[in-house]
Amino acid sequence: MIKDFNNSEYFINRELSWLEFNDRVLNESIDDDNPLFERLKFLAIVSSNLDEFFSVRVASLKDQVNAGYDKEDPAGLTPKRQLKEISKRAHTMVNEEYVYLNRLLPELRENNIKILKINELVKEDILYLEKYFQREVYPVLTPMAVDSSRPFPLILNKSLNIGLLLEDEQEEGNIFATVQIPAILPRLVKLKNKDGNERFILLEDVVNIFIDKLFLGKNVLCSYPYRITRNADLTIHEEEAEDLLIEIEKSIKKRKWGEAIRLEVDNNMDDRLVEVLRKALEIHRGEIYYIDGPIDLTFIFKLVSKNTKKKLTYNKFMAHTPKYLTKTKDIFKEITKGDILLHHPYESFKPVVDFIKKSAHDENVLAIKQTLYRVSGDSPIVNALAKAAELGKQVTVLVELKARFDEENNIIWAKRLEKAGCHVIYGLLGLKTHSKITLVVRKEEDRIKRYVHLSTGNYNDITAKLYTDIGLFTCNEYFGADASKVFNMLSGYSEPPELYRFYVAPLNLRERFYELIENEIENAKKGRKALIIAKMNSLVDPDIIKMLYKASSNGVRIELIVRGICCLRPGITNISDNITVRSIVGRFLEHSRIYYFYNDGREDIYLSSADWMPRNLNRRVELLFPIEDRKVKKRIIDIFSITLNDTVKTRIQKPDGKYKRVESERFTLNSQEFFMKNNISSINDSFIKTKYEMKGIFNE
Amino acid sequence: MCFFVIFNMDFILILYHLGKREKIYLQNDKWGDKMINKKDEIFAGIDIGSHSLKMKVAYVDKKGEISTLENLRRTVPIGSDTFSNGIVSFDTVEELCEILKGYKRIMEDYKISTYRAVATSAVREAKNKDYIVDQIKLKTGLRIEVISNSEEKFLTYKAIREQLDDYRRLRKEGTLLVDIGAGSSELSIYKRNKLIFSQGIKIGSLRINEILSEIEKKTLDFPKILEEFIESNIESLIAIKPRVKLNNFIAIGGEISVINNILKHGKNESKYINKTDFLKLYENILYKSNNTLVKEYNVPQNRVDILLPSMILFKKFINLTQAEGMYVPLVSLRDGLISDLVDRKFNTLRNKEFNKDIISSTRNMAKRYKSDNKHIRDVEKKSLYIYDKLKKIHGLGSRERFLMQIAIILHDIGKYLSFINHHINSYNIIISSEIIGVSKEEMRVIANVAKYHSKETPSLLHNTYGILSEKNRIKVSKLAAILRLANALDRSHKQKIKIKDIYIDNRNLYIDTYSKEDYLLEQWTFINEADFFKQVFGLSPILKIKKGGLVD
Known part of the structure; x- marks a missing residue:
């Protein structure tokens, strides 16, 4: 029987699924097990996540609507319909976000941190703030101000502003004015x-107190904060661009002036003011969000990072470095003994930096090659690479x-690397290089040896x-x-080559996944045990999803651990009832992206830089590589069995696309905490089994 | 005490007393026996081919074992520029330089100092060849050698041994080796462990396609036209091919890897294709569109056009043999470049065998032109003896010795045409021939040495000599001077004189010989040749002939 897996009911819209992910993050802010600061931080994360979501995803949908594109997504929703559903869901979420915030702020006060409202200020404060206002x-x-001679000003993307109405003495009506809160x-x-x-x-409250000083002689009727989000999804036309670098520099400047797609206004904002903004920004009512509290919660990051009240944050945790790596002076020798797996952040990233550093100073090393996608500000990796070139x-x-939102940062250190003498290349036209790989070529006794580091993360x-x-x-x-x-x-020195072990997107990575899944299907058909376990950030690709449905309907058991978006709908009878979707x-x-096939x-275990998303499989250079070392393989299986048995931070996706926490049956296990506390490279099965009665996914 | 009759160039008889003066003993160095290189090293071979640019980087350990580190390939349509427009366009040269810059970087990655970068027919036949080579040098710093067809083949075949286990058996039994390139092809015949025939033809898969692309649109039976065209082009070749039994067939180049891939369903493990399988596939693809070939057989898009011409060529050639299938060692020019660098650095056994092949095919050529084999052997023996003894004096290496040997074998072939000015005839024949593994420039050296084996001596007034580089002019003079002395000693073609020893004393070169027969003609010729030798080496050759056998 050939089944049709194209039914739109079998798919969940990716944007709505993303919103569910953000909702899971939001829920962390009311999880009493999390310390207060961390809970507040989750709110800030929700807020900044939404910013990116609107300026990229929603913006792109708006573009589609504007362009008259009305094709349905796999879930059967047109762009217009999606915008509507998103608006509905996002509004509820934002409301909840502020309900939670207003629940947490009193708790913060109990901990002697107060964010005051204007009416709570004492005279002394007003005097202090007046000075501050005047000086700074x-x-x-x-x-x-906006009048017949002055058009509506350009409001900067994601900037916080105060909008106000002034009394017009000459004519009837009011004058709109706006002032940006300086970033x-x-x-x-x-x-x-x-x-x-x-x-x-x-x-913004400080500015509001002294707003009269800005419009001397005018009567300020009302003033409220607002913020707009614009379309920031820059599309670079590579074919036209002679130099990618210049093109990106240009488009960073351009980005600030995209179309407005979201307007956040203070809950109490005067309707007249809202109308002025709505008309000027050409925004729909559904795109206006009334905020019951401070707009843009990212300031919480600052508040939390400045404070050092230990009990309000997570217990400090030191990443573990395997002993043989701390003791050894010769990492090359250690790698030669056997493949080394590092599970970050539980295990330190330092060995990776040290590997580059060591390579820079090692006299036998000939060459170092590395892909860099997103690096930190003062990156020790970049420093080590620059040093190596200097040596x-x-x-x-x-x-x-083309790492989104990081371009400015990337250009700076790319130039730095070039200055140090590195050969900097900018990847293939039209394809983002997302793979994370380092190659060190070393001349040894009687051979040339190549050391490779591969990772699922940047x-x-x-x-x-x-x-x-x-x-x-x-x-x-x-x-x-x-x-x-x-x-x-x-x-660009060579055409796509035939590879021994790697699979590369967009060449053959997708096909490899098909083969692997197909193989499980074949085994299931023969009545043999068939199992797929896949852990990734997002599952969007419709073709992969259809393959998984095919596998499930043929009796392959599929355990998915998908942190973010999951367009697959589990639990549909005869379609996906063998599929479980978890999110931690x-x-x-x-x-981490880990793919396991029982075979x-x-x-067979593979690691990858790729999610099961069309963009990863079609438009990026991604790597998939097998784990061949037995010990490493065993460790990954251990990692999986802990992860799959998590009862604390795991949510199970229901057929309706909503997520529910698992009900702990026999024990509680927080996998992340477990990995922090236990050095998994030194534990054995019996330890895991005696401590927790594991559901034997691997041993059925 | 014996009496020697000694001549110097002034016809002055000198009495020589053995042992009175200090002699310089000349060491008889054996060439090519020692390992010159004992260190491991990384080599790079770059091949600027007709439709792609390729590089191989290999590590060679102390024993000379090769392991590949990098294998790169980028399509650049150099050949379609040359074969249809006569020149390589500016843009293509630019593109070439960009990729070569990358190759240079990879060479720097491995700190490679020994490399060989060669360009084949696409560059060789381009009218702007010099410009291309110069641009590459300027922009990338890489020295490009434009190699001849025969050099290309020679280099490529160097890599066969590493691929075919029973290579030795094939050489013995009789094998036709066909190598189809994009612009030209090569046929070689091995029998009794020797290369007995080798001939290049200017017909290759891409060239055929370029030439016939005009017609393709005008006919529905393009394959037929292809076959006819190919047949007419190889007819003359078949005529001169030696009539020996050939049990084996080796196929190289010409998308044979693609063909093998199709037949082995991507599992390119076996290096043998059955003739019946091959013919079946041929019938199958004959009238299939390019699109179908790409889809059905997974033929790479850039190879699909030249697949059919290649298959027709292979089909034609395998039919010349009794072979039931073809060996397909997947060797490439860049593999050969590496093997060659290894041979040079390590002076391997294989190197000697390849030189033997060249010598044996040269001897075959001499035979074809009915040269006096006994004379050749004698002059060869004497020249090489003198050459080896004078190693310190002439300062030349084993390659030059090898070139001299070829020149000696061929020095009289001009007689086939006419005895009048036969030295010029020899020159003309050599210069228009190809010898596998010998470069065009080396062929010029050989032809000149052969030309100057008697009569005329080198002069800048001669066109043939004047066009050589200064370095090669000196080589020609030195080699010709030695050849002339040796040739003089067999002037009568009767092998009357045997050399016993050679030594230098007081700027004289004494050649100690003995003879049973009348040697007046040799003696007289020797004296005539001595002058040129002195001009070249600053040594006066003095012939000492002991009458009779080897009796002290």
């Missing part, structure tokens, strides 16, 4: 401590400039402390040869 704020404010000043203005309380007031090593760095020492990723060191010859070939391909949202951002007992 006033000089950088640019009030702008260069701290959003939180610190007031003098009182009664052992730390006290703050928001900058005369041949250093080739593939810099991906070479970023900061995110390596927050994202769960898996990195692998190996000197497997096939991996080395493949790594060389991949770099030659990325440099917790202290660390789940980021009649062979247990």
Whole structure:
């Protein structure tokens, strides 16, 4: 029987699924197990997530609507319909977000941190703020009024503003005026401590107090904060661009002036004011969000990072470095002994940085090649690469400039690397290089040896402390040869080569997944055990999803651990009832991509930089590589069995696309905490089994 | 005490007393026996071919074992520029340089100092060849050698051994090796462990396609036209091919890897294709569109056009043999470049065998022109003896020795045409021939040495000599001077004189010989040749002939 898996009911819209993910993040803010600051931080994350979501995803949908594109997505929704559903869902979410915030702020006060409202200020504060306003704020404010001779000013994307109405003396009616809250000043203005309380007031409130001073001689009728989000989805027309670098520099400037797609206004804003903004920005009513509290919660990051009240944050946690790596002076020797797996952030990222550093100074190292996607500000990786070039090593760095929102940052250090003497290449036209790979070529006794580091995450020492990723060191010859070939391909020196072990998107990675899934289907048909376990950030690709449905309906058991978007709908009778979708949202951002195929007992495990998303499989250079070392394989299986048995941070996706926490039956297990506390490289099965009665996914 | 009759160039008889003066003993160095290189090294071979640019980087350990580090390939349509417009366009040269810059970087990655970058027919036949080579040098710093067809083949075949286990058996039994390039092809015949025939033809898969692309649109039976065209082009070749039994067939180049891939369903493990399988596939693809070939057989888009011409060529050639299938060692020019660099650095056994092949095919050529084999052998023996003894004096290496040997073998072939000015005839025949593994420039050296084996001596007034580089002019003079002395000693073609020893004393070169027969003609010729030798080496050759056998 051939089944049709194209039914739109079998798919969940990706934007709505993303919103569900953000909702899971939001839910962390009311999880009492999380310390207060962390809960507040989750609110800030929700807020900044929504910013990106609107300026990229919603913007793109709006573009589609404007262009008259009305094709349905796999879930059967037109762009217009999607916008409508998004608006509905986002409104509820934003409302909840502020309900939670207003629940947390009193708790913050109980902990002696107060964010004051204007009416709570005492005289002393007003005097202090007046001085502050005159000295620091006033000089950088640019009030702008709108009348017949002055058009509506351009409001900067994501800037916070105060909109106000002035009384017009000559004519009847009111004058609209706006003033931007300067982004260069701290959003939180610190007031003098009182009664052992730390006290703050928001900058927009300070401006509001003294708003009259900006419009002397005019009567300010009302004034409220607002903020707009614009279309920031820059599309670079590469064919026309001679130099990608210049093109991106240009488009960064351009980005500030996209179409408005969201308007956030203070809950109490005067309707007349809202109307002025709505008309001027040409925005729909559904795109206006009334905010019951401070607009843009990202200031919480600052508040939290400045404060060091230990009990309000997560327990400090030190990443573990395997002993053989701390003790050894020769990482090359250690890699030669066997593949090394590092599970970040539980295990330190330092060995990776050290590997580059060591390579820079090692006299036998000939060349270092690395792909860089997103790196941190003062990246030790970049420093080590620059150092290596200065020390005369041949250093080739593939810099991906098109990492969204990081371009400005990327260009700076790309230039720095070039200055140091590195050979910087910018990847293939039209394809983002998303693979994370490092190759060190070393001349040894009687051979040339290639050391390779591959990872599911970026070479970023900061995110390596927050994202769960898996990195692998190996000197497997096939991996080395493949790594060389991949770099030659990325440099444009060679056409896509035949590879021994790697699979590369967009060449054959997708096909490989098909083969692997098909193989499980074949085994299931023969009545053999068939199991797929896949962990990724997002599952969107309709063709892969259809393959999974086919697998499920043929009896393949499929365990998915998808942190973010999941367009697959589990639990549909005869379609996806063998599929379970889990999502773990917790202290660390789940980021590793691991793919497991039972393969009649062979247990093939692959790591990848790619999610099951069309963009990863079609438009990016991604790598998929097998795990061949037995010990490493075993560790990954252990990691899976802990992860799949998580009862604390795991949510199970229901057929309606909503997520529910698992009900703990026999034990509670927080997988992230488990990995923090237990050095998994030293534990064994019996430990796991005696401590927790594991559901034997692997041993049925 | 014996009496020697000694001549110097002034016809002055000198009495020589053995042992009175200090002699310089000349060491008889054996060439090519020692390992020159004992260190491991990384080599790079770059091949600027007709439709792609390729590079191989290989590590060679102390024993000379090769392991590949990098294998790169980028399509650049150099050949379609040359074969249809006569020149390589500016844009293509630019593109070429860009990729070569990348190759240079990879060479720097491995700190490679020994490399060979060669360009074949697409560049060789381009009218702007010099410009291309110069641009590459300027923009990338890479030295490009434009190699001849025969050099290309020679280099490529160097890599066969590493691929075919029973290569030795094939050489013995009789094998036709056909190598189809984009612009030209080569036929070689091995029998009894020797290369007995080798001939290049200016017909290759891409060239055929370029030439006939005009007609393709005008006929529905393009394959038929292809066959006819190919047949007419190889007719003359078949006529001169030696009539020996050939049991084996080796196929190289010409998308044979693509063909093998199709037949082996992507599993390119076996290096043998059955003739019946091959013919079946041929019938199958004959009238299929390019699109179908790409889809059905997974033929790479850039190879699909030249697949059919290649298959027709292979079909034609395998039919010249009794072979039931073809060996398909997947060798490439860049593999050969690496093997060659290894041979040079390590001076391997294989190198000697390849030189032997060249010598044996040269001897076959001499035989074809009915040269006096006994004379050749004698002059060869004497020249090489003198050459080896004078190693310190002439300062030349094993390659030059090899070139001299070829020149000697061929020096009289001009007689086939006419005895009048036969030295010029020899020159003309050599210069228009190809010898596998010998470059065009080296052929010029050989032809000149052969030309100056008697009568005329090198002069800048001669066109043939004047066009050589200064370095090669000196080579020609040195080699010709030695050849002339040796040739003089067999002036009568009767092998009357045997050399016993050679030594230098007081700027004289004494050649100690003995003879049973009348040697007046040799003696007289020798004296005539001595002058030129002195001009070249600053040594006066003095012939000492002991009458009779080797009796002290």
